[in-house]
Amino acid sequence: MRPLDPRLLRYASAARWFLAGTALVSLVQTFAIIAFAWLLSQAITGAVEGRPLADLAGGIGTLAAVIVLRAVLIWLQELLAQRAAAIVKTQLRSQVLDAVARRGPDWLAGRQSAQVSTVVTTGLDALDNYFSRYLPQLLLTAIATPILVLVMLIQDVPSGITVIVALPLIPVFMILIGLATRGVQKAQWESLQHLSNGFLDLVGGLGTLKIFGRENRQTGRLRAITEDYRQRTMAVLKVSFLSGFVLELAASLSVALVAVGVGLRLVDGSLLLGVGLFVLLLAPEVFLPVRQVGAQFHAAADGLAAAEEVFAILEETSGGDAGRAFDPTSVRTSGRMAGHTAGHTLGRIAADASSFDRATDATLCFDDVTIHRGETPIVHRFTAEFRPGDFSVVTGPSGAGKSTLIAALQGFIDYDGMITLGGALIATDSPRDWLAWSGQRPGLFAGTIAENVTLGETSVNDAALRSALADAGAADLDPATMLAVAGEGLSGGQAQRVSVARAFYRARVRDCAVVVLDEPSSALDAAAETALIRGLQALAAEGRIVIVISHRPALCAEAQQVVRIQVPAHV
Template sequence: MFDKRLAEEGRPVRKYLLLTIGISIAGAFLAVAQAWFLSQIIAGVFLERATLKMVWHPLCLILAIILLKSVLQWSAEICAHEAASGIKASLRSRLIGQVVSLGPVYARGERAGELITVIVDGIESLEDYFAKYLPQLLLAAGIPLLILGFVFPQDWKSGLILLLTGPLIPVFMILIGKLAEKKSLEQWQSLSRMSAHFLDVLQGLTTLKVFGRAKDQARVISRVSESFRLATLRVLRIAFLSAFVLELLATLSTALVAVSIGLRLVYGTLSFSVGLFLLLLAPEFYTPLRTLGLNFHAGLSGVNAARRIFEILDLPVAEKQTSEGIDSQKINLSSSREESLISFRQVSLTYEEGETPALKEINLSLGSGEKIALVGPSGAGKSSIAQLLLRFVNPSAGKILVQGQLLETISLEYWHEQIAYVPQNPYLFSGSIAENILIGKPSATMEELKEAAQQSSAHQFIMKLPEGYQTLLGEGGTRLSGGQAQRLAIARAFLKNAPLLILDEMTSSLDSESEYAIQQALQRLLQGKTALIIAHRLTTVRQVDRIFVMERGGIIEQGNHEELMTKQGLYSRMVSEYRGEAI
């Protein structure tokens, strides 16, 4: 089993792999020398009655060889694991970078637990492939040939037996490996499903408890775990069978060599020292082949994990130009004097081929300093426009212009520097409050951080916490209320101070006091900024310059509040439906 693409991943660390192989071959030479000296000493002592003084120097040489072999074996393992560590670090970095490049749209379409398993366990499973299997694959071909080079000059019959029986081990290894390949893949898939399901249960534990379904999910986890256990046992059963067969073949082959040597020693056609030398070399001939067989299943696990890793790495990512080819002065949003800062021209978007388009021929413009709002029923395409503007996805048709320049030609890193995004459900990371706010501007001082928190109406509740800004939050900000988490998200936007704001309105599920505090913070945040607001509560859109009403992926109305109310269209009906809280 040899995976060309995995082998290519070893190119950057090939010096370590070659060093591992070279050291192991040097160890094989020492094994031959040890067998030679040992056979000479035993023959001298038992046949020629040599004294200790006579064999003292050869014994010292054997001791030195044993010590040197130990050092070489240790060095080979160090080099092999160094190579594996370098490859794992490179692959993990590229894999995480690929997931980040694919963006939130891709991540939401995958099970988080399965992705975590690939990034963590999948990469780790490559350790044995590169540290053990791949070097051993070359050694299994090289060392037996090296030993045959010493055996044939001494006794061609023993060499012929080794030459004929040696290939039986890899042949049986491949035959058993074919059976193990499917079982190993099933084991990996079972592990991915179990990890994904367990993470889903943990994240949805509150919902499960409220609806009384926690025990049902516990039974499901037990069933999934049992499936993984059985899959693992099937793989281990084959691994044990493989080890038994390979050990049996090696033992029988060595016995065949021993019988051949023994018969010729009886008839006096072979000297004792040569016969003993050959007998000591026979196990060394089969050892690399047996070791390859033992590592075959570890290599198989690495190959199965690599399939999923390369599947993710091969996903197409939209081309992104670097800022080196862009004159950043041409897209300085904060000082734009153009009437149309951002323009959508006949933009359509389909997330997956064959699906209903999320957006259909959208024409929309956003002027410098202008505040526009997108309203409409769920699924109308409001969030898709934000996804396009954030460049999490690219248009299926049409084009988006920024100051007359195609958006996709602008450096993604530079473009994101121009945008502050405040989502409806902001994510807070495990860490301190200060660390979470500093995501907006990692280089900010503590004074700047506190000023941003005051502007977002977050400073007051932060100071009431046990350790203020250094208070540690759990994953997802579990210690904070929804309104508090949203104020921290607004603080990030204040700290970043970007010229373009994208706000996924956050007041739809808040109490009146929290809603008022956030509305005041948003008004301060919007001053002097260009903003795109996705509105859920119609009370928030009366202050914007223009309102775009969306339905089924298209814009069906636009204008300010008064103009749209006069048209008596969808917007007017939406206001009437929510009149109790909208006006």
């Protein structure tokens, strides 16, 4: 675990100006420390020598100003730290969420969603301590300590040498403590993630557990996980307290060595009182930043651990995106497209599909699309055309890759071949403003039905809202109805219709050319399915491409085009 990870500066621009501002404040703070020690030693020396108060008033006034300056600098440092931490957390969270959205559910399915959630919430919140406590002390140590040691050497060579000999002991102790802390801190972080995952699994499966009467048996499991996290947290606190004691002891003994040497030389008259006081006042300030770095290391460890996981996610997703399927500025063909010449391929690309005009021929074409999961082909050389105004159904056995094809259309997974819209290549990372989609899971949240249907829109078109609900077969649902978490309060069929209405609403408000629904009628009865079919036909009649993934005979019977896809044989 590095004290300052260079990746933090790369991914969070706010960290760079924070470091510059903190370095400047630390430099001014260093000179304020020197001025404070010098002015105080001169004031004490003058009082001992019996100088009148009028002669000392100027120095005392300057000393008071320096004290105020130090207080202002400490306040300014806190202000910089708090603002920088807030901005850095926002930047890192935004990049992680963008990366997760870019990679899509196929990437997220290989990870524990609770772990990702913990990293971007509780984990990154711990960066507050890193910025407000640890990093300022680290910079102050790097800037103030050499300057203060140099001043002590100039004023009193023996005291300076004593400090130079004793000072390295503290970093040695810090390294040893850091090695011990790293293990217990990592164990605590893993325990927290285990607790988050366990709790999420319990909440997600609570309905099933309740049905089978097993909900109480999970109490012991959750208690054991919580107890493990408590013990590991106490282990971290124990190491923190012990390390703080060791650092304080080492620093105190070092200052004591300087004080003994100064005292002996003051007694034999080889050292002036003013110089001795000045050196004694500086000695604790030399060791203070180093001690604080060690003490605050533990407060910052959680944030650093979370930041490392954030960097791992960002580097993994950026590395994965580098080889994504297609980019309009750089066309890559796979070995399975060897039959296409470069001129033919480039001729298919009119423009990036994110900027096409729906008034043109916006035919959606899959051309030799192959999708692998590892070495196994999920979809092999799929070719099909979907025309505007057509209501099409893609059907086939489970495992044939129907939903995988849609994920490729959404830009969530890699593929070989080409997908074009209106003759324009669909770049993997381009916006999908032309696409409205409803998946197998409704994906509802706490709020009104209207808020769920108009998800992502800044304003609500009431007419489009009611039309979307009606075409989805949900005209009987009141848009003002309040739903609980995950859309609780609706039946499975009602939730599915609200999800479909969301796609209908987006298609009309955003004028989307393509509407894709994945198993939209799996939880519907015959009457609701009939109403949905009428809505799909009305949507297609508006000149849109409507694609439905389904096994239902009623949908296949009403479709203008039925595309059947089979499980690929071993290739």
